[in-house]
Amino acid sequence: MAGELTERRQMILKLVIQEFIETAQPISSKILVERYGLTYSPATVRNELAVLEELGYLTHRHTSDGRIPTDMGYRLFVESLMDRVPLSPAEKRTIRHQFYQVRSDLDQWIELAGAVLARTSQNASVVTMPRAYEARFKHLELIAIHDTTILMVLVLHDGSIKQQTLTFDTPRTQEELRRSSNKLNEHNYEASVRAVEDLLQTDYAAVVPVFDDLEHKVLEMVIRAMNQLEEQINAKIHSDGLLEILNQPEFSQVQRVRQMIEILQSGKGLGSLIPQVLARDGVQVVIGGEHGKDEMREYSVVLARYGSNDHAVGVLGVIGPTRMAYPRSISTVDYISTVMSDLLDEMYGVDRSS
């Protein structure tokens, strides 16, 4: 009785999953025959369903209930059964156009990506800022807010910006601050955190220090800020689509809504996926309990990285119930990651045609 995964069984499995994804209802043999005009009778289909269940691709909740896919079933579906449906040219054009319109504002890219992902997939979306692996100093600006308060704006190589205020005892003029920032900028050109630290240590030890008290203080802030930015590499996850995902029938209980909010807010369960996504190219799908996290057992994620290792990389994707429109989600994630990679390449002057 050990069943093989025959051609026909694969076909039936595919239909079950497609139908379940669409209706969110357990699928019966009768429905399958009716809806897809199968040439077999419900009884035959039932036999096949029983085998598929034995093989582990399907389950049902109780004796007299239709079949629902298991994680393993979804996995097979994603891997080899499903039809890939690329976004329509019209959709692609719209998306690309929207990104074009906000091309000058990085924050808005992220927001837009989140919104488009959520709308197109009717799921929640997650997007991280594009970030370089290593923080490198790019530019520093000191701005007098008033006599003894300074706003420090630190710009890193990958475009990330950190602003901090700093209070100081002896007042400085904007002109003095300009001289200080120029000096600091020159000494730290493209410097890594280590380099800045070394610079500071050396100066502390020097007989004739290059930097004054204020500058030392600023350098310490710079080091702290760079360390912070490096630690939280892609850790700050921007999410959207809470409203969209509430349309999905699995969120008819508040309990599930709470779970989802927790997942999105804390990045719990998501954070651990990011290194893995960054390591490889292409869209990656994690289904239900596939990665140990218990709180994610009922959800799937579709993620891809964007950007290039040379400059900055980020991660984007969607998260939703395991019963997710995988083909569409995958296409959307794939396309948007391409668009954003293109935009980044353009910004960093990479020639894509090579």
Next chain:
Amino acid sequence: MAGELTERRQMILKLVIQEFIETAQPISSKILVERYGLTYSPATVRNELAVLEELGYLTHRHTSDGRIPTDMGYRLFVESLMDRVPLSPAEKRTIRHQFYQVRSDLDQWIELAGAVLARTSQNASVVTMPRAYEARFKHLELIAIHDTTILMVLVLHDGSIKQQTLTFDTPRTQEELRRSSNKLNEHNYEASVRAVEDLLQTDYAAVVPVFDDLEHKVLEMVIRAMNQLEEQINAKIHSDGLLEILNQPEFSQVQRVRQMIEILQSGKGLGSLIPQVLARDGVQVVIGGEHGKDEMREYSVVLARYGSNDHAVGVLGVIGPTRMAYPRSISTVDYISTVMSDLLDEMYGVDRSS
């Protein structure tokens, strides 16, 4: 039978509201007598409740159900019935300490304020960035990302920052960019949008222009950015506490959760309150349907502004079901707005002792 609002009736109304806020259950005459050891019998209390209902302070859903407060009841409660309970010194110390720890990072103030408001009041919270009424130019920085891409960082007088990228045909060195930004900074010191616009127009019309093509382009971006920032004065509302508010029993239906998410995300209904909050000092409470918005009929907000008109102002507060712990919410909002005002004053060097 036209009832007066006697002392005793006020007392009973206060008890009803306090009890309802705590238990979220309709309040019966029996409960009141039992829980508060009243010297009257339930029947007497019933008579009083009937009068309070006639006066419009209470309702009940059906004949044999306990009383629940009306918006008008809550209003009276907030205005004159409730006991003000300030935060405990320990709570105050904790809060102030938390703010002290992130004092150098404005973004973190906002986040912290949102988190503390939500946690302390067990409701959702809203916070806007501190912003000046009028956008005034403070500082501009041009940073070469690569040959033909520039990152422009614009800092306004009130500390708000806007970053934009800009692509340009002919490559510039960082040194050239530094000269340009210095020139632009000098010409635009403390300038309003109008002033920048005038500067640009004058230069376009001049026989011998002061600025070159790139600088013109940058000025145009500056104008656009400043206009954007001015328009969205306090429009970008940071919210938190979705998880906290789900603990409230009124959010046991997903429908309510959806409403709340919509309110928080869109700022619908909240946005229209902001001008009114900015106009006055002190904590302001809007209960249920008091301001026409239908989608807010079941919710109350407690808001206060913080900061000072001279420099920058923002709004913060909590939002929750009309059955809200008003005393605690009001105290919390009040205290946090004070703390944040102090921080801002300190930053702008205002002497508070005067």
Next chain:
DNA sequence: CTTAGCACTCTCGCAGGGAGAGTGCTAACT
């Protein structure tokens, strides 16, 4: 291998009934 038939199981929705809680009214009491 496929199919028809049938017994069996489980869910879901609905109706009925009783317990419980609370009110409003009336009449008696202080």
Next chain:
DNA sequence: AGTTAGCACTCTCCCTGCGAGAGTGCTAAG
């Protein structure tokens, strides 16, 4: 005149039982 006890009435809530419906699994025949 205010207060209280008593009581009928109303409405919710929960439990139970029941029938309809849907779907399966098995068996035996095609």
